[in-house]
Amino acid sequence: MTNIPTPERVVEVAAPRTWSLGEAPWTGTEVLPPRYRVIVDNDFSGDPDDVFQLAHHLLSPSVDIRLVVGSHLSEGDGFDPGPDTASHAVLVAREVFSRLGLTDDDRIVLGAQAAMRDPRTAIDSPAARAIIAEALRDDTDLPLFYAAGGGLTDLASALLMEPSIASRLTVVWIGGPEHEGFAEAPPGGSAVEYNLAIDVAAAQVVFASEATIWQVPRDAYRRCLVSFAELRTRVRSTGPLGEYLHDEALEILRGAVAHSGRGAGEAYALGDQPLVLLTALQSPFEPATSSSDYVVMPTPEITGEGTYRHVEGARPMRVYTGFDTRMMFEDLYAKLAEHAAWQRAGGR
Template sequence: MTQVPGPEFRTQGFDVPTWRLGAAPWQAIPSHGPARQRVILDNDFSGDPDDLYQLVHHLLSPNVDVRAVIGSHLREGDPFDPGPDTARNAVAVAEYVFAQMGLASTECIHEGANAPLVDRSTPQHSAAAQAIVDEAMRDDERPLFFLAGGGLTDLASAYLIEPRIAERMTVVWIGGLEHEGLASPPPDAMPIEYNLLIDLVAGQVVFNDSDLTIWQVPRDVYRQCLVSDAELRLRVAATGPLGRYLYDEIALVMTRAAEQGRGPAETYALGDSPLVLLTALQSLFEADSSSSKHVVRPTPALADDGTYVEVPDARDMRVYTWVDVRLMFEDFYLKLDEFSRWQAAGS
């Protein structure tokens, strides 16, 4: 449901100062050193606007080196963006966010596949899949995190193209059902979790067939990431044009939900934001996502109905059970405010 900008935005321009990734000119006190991690951001930016918040937050986090931003597809007929070409739409949205921020590093944006995998052995070739392979195989001592807030088509395709990437990255994925013994489904839950349903076959490649290291934020945990409308009005919408854009995209969804008899509601789940928390906001000493909680479990296989199947002697994975929303959202609000003040002063 994120509004996809038309081609006119490329010529209208934004009266904002420009910058490039690797710099943080809005910080009055500079960062204390170079980025510790490399990240690839993969999300369906034309869908639920929670991914816009994650994208902006990552771009404003100097502790991560954003190596690629991938616009990925939604499932066919998705009510947020029924398509066609939803990955192309996602790229247009990402480019629009970059333009609003004055961020000139658009060469890092790549279009993913516009359709899911047809089977578990055939990749969907795309600029995004190749960018994933290239970055994973590049020599760099810093850890690489692949951060997925939607489906897993492009990651699965990259793995099928070059399986060696599995030993060179950690996958953090927002998606999947609740795990037995850890949480119960919400009322009237979708039987196959939303992000997994985008491309179940790709999920099976990643979980069942690969040896990729997975940190999973399942549905019960990403639903913890609630913000109130008051927070969004006073700490996002009131923070310059970029903040108003972010707020208006959420407000559009909430208005339509109310028209459908689902609201109005006073909260919204920014469910993709743990991608920032678990990477950019790791601890200084013994670096890890130490403010959140996880359990280590053998990686299950995914059945055709999206449920988990135990696999004897499977590789370990992390399943997050609780995320530090205070750190996550306070950091976002402060970075957005700091950036917007710098942007306003330079316009």
């Protein structure tokens, strides 16, 4: 599991140079205006691919990160059995901000601590309120992406509390099982996909809403593999932030070995990284997710058992099937290296 920091450690690990969102001083060039607004939602106290995604997104100036939602895990989750996993997620997000030297930690908001009890009852949380406020803004025409790498509790609650926001955002979700005819479940795969299992009722709400959905199902996010040799030479070698990211991932490998009783291989899945690719790394002219493959299909219903049910005449959704992983990961490595070099230079 990701190590849960204390507030004291968050302060102790602060980077020597500070900056604010909307800046990118490590590039040495003028920062162009952002293209999109993004709300990041993830269970940061779970699998540490979340912290890779958060750091990468925050280092991407083409998107304006408006909120970072610290969301909950399933009760008794193997990465963080809890309780209060959303609070733990907030602490981890604060540590990432501190290690980056990023001063805007007021963008981090607390999500619900548990799943919805049914698809009709919202959970009022600071995150749900903040989501509604951001979606309803009328002082900007920047499109809004909701980039979610875990459960969907806080978005679903916001949709129930204020249904009009559905037409004002695009949901990019890492989660859900394979679609019939496109892929098969992995050997020994869980009956209900991991992120969907965090809150099935919430997924039911989002899929039944009018929100535009770009889904990255299990078969697609499992392809986002990096080797531990890559993480050693391209991440850990950059400096303190890279060491932190690498060591968090290595801890997962050690846990897998202990759990399975056999070697865990040489690769690690950074399965949340498509959230960055699909929002911050779109094509320059006629912006689109041109480096990624997807199919368009009617949005299915999510059943209570965590499966899909076809809905005749449903609104279309995108299901992503493949990514330009070279650009996605090389961009991560390059941004970590540039940021680390700037931090080493010292002074603001």
